[in-house]
Amino acid sequence: MKDLDHIGIAVADLEQAIDTYERLLDTECYKRETVEQQQVETAFFQTGGSKVELLGATHSESVIARYIARKGEGMHHVAFEVDDIHAELKRLKAEGFTPLSEEPSRGADNKLVAFVHPRDSHGVLVELCQSID
Numbered sequence: 001m002k003d004l005d006h007i008g009i010a011v012a013d014l015e016q017a018i019d020t021y022e023r024l025l026d027t028e029c030y031k032r033e034t035v036e037q038q039q040v041e042t043a044f045f046q047t048g049g050s051k052v053e054l055l056g057a058t059h060s061e062s063v064i065a066r067y068i069a070r071k072g073e074g075m076h077h078v079a080f081e082v083d084d085i086h087a088e089l090k091r092l093k094a095e096g097f098t099p100l101s102e103e104p105s106r107g108a109d110n111k112l113v114a115f116v117h118p119r120d121s122h123g124v125l126v127e128l129c130q131s132i133d
């Protein structure tokens with residue numbers, strides 16, 4: 001795995017959270033994108049070499065809505081950049097980790113994404129992402 005690409009933060013009100021993070025980071029949100037397959041609306045901020053991804057739910061059954069109902073708003077996942085997401089999923093599987101899907105899917109910001117179950121990484125949901133630019 002390479003650099004930390006982004007941290008994902010689950011928020012209840014995306015507009016309000018964008019305003020908060022614009023003031024907190026003193027930078028503007030550079031991209032907003034809805035990823036219907038994940039039932040999320042995202043907003044991205046560049047912070048040095050990595051990013052903050054705010055995640056709002058687009059449906060009441062979205063994993064983000066469920067997460068907020070269970071734990072409240074806050075840190076949802078950490079995402080690491082990889083060169084070859086298929087090879088990395090294979091390597092992690094061989095190491096005993098549990099990928100949450102057999103195949104990567106289309107994420108936000110021109111990425112292919114895949115996730116590893118948080119129970120395998122001490123309670124932290126890990127995302128792998130590969131640029132498809």
Ligand SMILES: CC[C@@H](C(=O)O)C(=O)SCCNC(=O)CCNC(=O)[C@H](O)C(C)(C)COP(=O)(O)OP(=O)(O)OC[C@H]1O[C@@H](n2cnc3c(N)ncnc32)[C@H](O)[C@@H]1OP(=O)(O)O
Nearest residue numbers: 008035038042063066076100107108113115118123124125
């Ligand atoms: C926009 C696309 C992409 C990008 O480009 O960056 C994204 O970031 S999409 C982000 C949203 N999508 C995902 O998170 C997909 C992968 N996640 C999942 O499949 C699920 O969230 C999950 C991890 C399998 C959990 O789902 P589920 O089992 O339905 O949740 P429960 O509410 O039943 O909780 C079970 C268990 O797991 C703990 N949990 C849930 N979410 C997290 C989390 N984000 N981090 C840490 N732990 C989490 C939850 O607390 C429960 O634990 P116990 O209480 O111990 O049972």
Ligand SMILES: [Co+2]
Nearest residue numbers: 008053079127
């Ligand atoms: Co993410």
